[in-house]
Amino acid sequence: MADESQKWVLMVTAQTPTNIAVIKYWGKRDENLILAINDSISVTLDPAHLCTTTTVAVSPAFNQDRMWLNGKEISLSGGRYQNCLREIRARANDVEDEKKGIKITKKDWENLHVHVASYNNFPTAAGLASSAAGFACLVYSLAKLMNVQEDNGRLSAIARQGSGSACRSLYGGFVKWVMGKEENGSDSIAVPLVDEKHWDELVIIIAVVCSRQKETSSTSVMRETVETSALIEHRAKEVVPKRIIQMEEAIQKCDFATFTHLTCADSNQFHAACLDTSPPIFYMNDTSHRIISCVEKWNRSEGTPQVAYTFDAGPNAVLIARNRTSAALLLQRLLFHFPPNSETDLNSYVIGDKSLIEDIGIQDIKDIEALPPPPEIKDKVPAQKYKGEISYFICTRPGRGPVLISDDNQALLHPDTGLPK
Ligand code: DP6
Incomplete structure (x- = not known):
């Protein structure tokens, strides 16, 4: 790892859509892993109108994992957040940013803490599946920050452990959440059916x-x-x-x-x-x-x-x-x-x-x-x-899946401090 006295901050920002089920998920066969009793199908909504933007940052200066939702600090101690953080950390890889002189090894991630800032472009309290977009964005952005090499299907199985419906927000268009049969939930993942252009009249x-x-x-x-x-x-x-x-x-x-x-x-x-x-x-x-x-x-x-x-x-x-x-x-x-x-x-x-x-x-x-x-x-x-x-x-209208946002101006955390802007 780079010298600890160097208080560098490395950040990633992503945007993830929300989704609405047309065949509903209702009922779990495993509460902790969040495994459904039936398959479900959803349509992803255009992120221009309904989405979550999340910035995740890592720095040797951070002494605990912290999260802010719509500007207010919230606790990450809940089991669902902890499950997502643990599963993503377990898949982290080496990360190098030559320009900033940052080198993080796979092993370093166990001891490094993250800051997360998340913002919904629609009223969180309106009951519009904000947890689906939120957990999908948390998992997607952390995966990019930690150089996790798994595809969106595998990431969906992690987002699912945050909130069941979140797994379907890893893709655009129409998406199926296959309930799966395995006890460990490894086959309970989201599968894209058609992309958002397939039925663009809707x-x-x-x-x-x-x-x-x-x-x-x-x-x-x-x-x-x-x-x-x-x-x-x-x-x-x-x-x-x-x-x-x-x-x-x-x-x-x-x-x-x-x-x-x-x-x-x-x-x-x-x-x-x-x-x-x-x-x-x-x-x-x-x-x-x-x-x-x-x-x-x-x-x-x-x-x-x-x-x-x-x-x-x-x-x-x-x-x-x-x-x-x-x-x-x-x-x-x-x-x-x-x-x-x-x-x-x-x-x-x-x-x-x-x-x-x-x-x-x-x-x-x-x-x-x-x-x-x-x-x-x-x-x-x-x-x-x-x-x-x-x-x-x-x-x-139907919309696309998660994207990375490279424009630093849109990041929700300050690039020097890793605290909310
Ligand atoms: C009615 O995904 O919010 O929206 O897995 O317990 O977090 P948890 O539940 P959640 O339930 C969504 C239920 C629904 C139908 C659906 O989205 O499929």
Whole structure:
């Protein structure tokens, strides 16, 4: 190792996307290794709109491992962080930076400490799978810093030990988490199905639902579901294996009708299993149910499905539209039913890819008030509006996997001190 008195800092910055499951993971067969009771499939979301950026640094000057999340120091003592750190350290290799005169040997890594700073470009508390992007980015950036030679599949098995869904964030496009059979979890890894260009017509709108309910950790509810629900066993053994085959085929063929049928059915079955848990857990709320009925009504009236919906362990809706035209029509319907509160400005109500609101000719809040009711509402009762039930919408699309960021200006740690900027 270079002279200890030289207080050098070596850093790596990476960006990792989040993902949303279209065939859900729910239930573990091993809690410590995080091994699932069924395969799952997800779509990776465009990191331009939802991602985690992480800078990891090593220096002989650091006397303990430390981490900051969105600027606030958090503890790394939890088992999940410790498992990821241990597994990555065990695979570290020699690192040399000739310009800086740094030489770290494989053995040195056992005694060197790291600093980690992580930042989500979306609200962490919004219930948008921030742990998936977070653990994937932690593992990916540490692997690069420590010159770990393993491919993203092997890294996914380490990220999985941070949070199950994190393993799917090691790739872009559509990704399958193969549950595996081995007791040590070595074959429980993510596998890329198709990249983000394969089905590039898809447009994704996330409705972040206002909710006063405190988030319940999905980990403990998952355990209760496995312990008390008969439906979850039937789902894992009989339903999901067939759906995985059908879903892979629908994705390969860009068959939107089958994709929608499977995605909606799987989300609904996951929430049914939550209801079948003792005590039952309700992740969706009235707003979530209203979004489902709006989409179901529209899909039915069109004859061919225009949009698929899926909900994770919270009330937010992830809506996948077949193309840009359908996405614009969907946004029109959503804005009609869920106009913002009067104090909200349009710019913060529809975020992400804002070009979609231009497509529907909406320039300010007044234009939302003037939207006509969707034609499929033929009832005599006037179409219902639920002002203020949605916090905001994020317009996005399928996106790419993790990348390294070479621009030092984007690093979250100071290059001289290794402390947050
Ligand atoms: C509903 O991956 O957050 O989002 O493995 O305990 O960390 P842990 O759980 P987590 O669960 C995600 C569940 C889900 C479905 C999915 O992403 O497949």
